[in-house]
Amino acid sequence: MLGTFLIGLREGLEAALVVGILLAYVQRIGRPDVARRIWAGVALAVLASLVTGAVLTFGAYGLSFQAQEIIGGTLSLVAVGLVTWMVFWMLRTARGMRAELEGQLGAAIAGSGWGIVAVGFLSVGREGLETALFIWATTRSAGESPLVGLAAAVAGILLACALGWLIYRGMLRVNLARFFTWTGALLIVFAAGVVAYAIHDLQEAAVLPGPFAVAPEGAGAFVQSWYGEQAWAFRIPHVIAPDGLLGSLLKGTVGFTPEMTKLELLAYALYLIPTLLIFLSRALRPAPQRAPGAAPVPSPAPTS
Numbered sequence: 001m002l003g004t005f006l007i008g009l010r011e012g013l014e015a016a017l018v019v020g021i022l023l024a025y026v027q028r029i030g031r032p033d034v035a036r037r038i039w040a041g042v043a044l045a046v047l048a049s050l051v052t053g054a055v056l057t058f059g060a061y062g063l064s065f066q067a068q069e070i071i072g073g074t075l076s077l078v079a080v081g082l083v084t085w086m087v088f089w090m091l092r093t094a095r096g097m098r099a100e101l102e103g104q105l106g107a108a109i110a111g112s113g114w115g116i117v118a119v120g121f122l123s124v125g126r127e128g129l130e131t132a133l134f135i136w137a138t139t140r141s142a143g144e145s146p147l148v149g150l151a152a153a154v155a156g157i158l159l160a161c162a163l164g165w166l167i168y169r170g171m172l173r174v175n176l177a178r179f180f181t182w183t184g185a186l187l188i189v190f191a192a193g194v195v196a197y198a199i200h201d202l203q204e205a206a207v208l209p210g211p212f213a214v215a216p217e218g219a220g221a222f223v224q225s226w227y228g229e230q231a232w233a234f235r236i237p238h239v240i241a242p243d244g245l246l247g248s249l250l251k252g253t254v255g256f257t258p259e260m261t262k263l264e265l266l267a268y269a270l271y272l273i274p275t276l277l278i279f280l281s282r283a284l285r286p287a288p289q290r291a292p293g294a295a296p297v298p299s300p301a302p303t304s
Contacts, residue, residue, distance in 0.1 A: 008156025016164025041120020049128030073201030193255015
């Protein structure tokens, strides 16, 4: 629930800020009539996100167990890729977001009415689709009911809408750079758990080596160590109950389960350690100093 709440809060606040920038711009240029078209685009984006979530949740019924695990593992890895791209994209483009959005909307106003709807749809739709996919993957990896994950995400989105409205009205000041930095770091940790769960799915489908597959004939000792009982890194359900409070908390946050394979741990570490270090090094990089009286020098945008 914490993972889905956080993704709802972060993505919801990003979408709320985007909508706030667009609405403030049309008010500033004296075109309040354009606001209705922006809201139409936002409504279409929300509808597309809900449809995506429904397809992901109910679309796998009727498939074989192996097909479900292959689809689930693959889409979980896609969700991790999108969320990773999102946190780095936000880190790179947050400073110029207002100018970029206002430029897009200005061009759309000069063109057809559908262009304005498209700006609202694309600006919010990206966050909505990422949210739907990652909520689905996080809920599966935590073993929660889809309704529980959806409820936590909706709670985060509602809080984000309230914060966005307060910021838009000037009633609340938030250090957005710090907010997106630390929520981005937490999402990377949650995403690492989704990576491990995706590997487990693909192992259960016998796509990857693991305890559910048989080693190839004639395989050496090293290859055999990744199959069968040797594939387990540890199995400690007698120490940490999988369905207990501690087990559920660890699984829903950092992705730890009492039974993990060596390949799961390897994938977890290979994703988490470099991704988190690179993200924090860029996010916490101090702004360049300039001499008194010198013209401002723009900070170089990090590349991903």
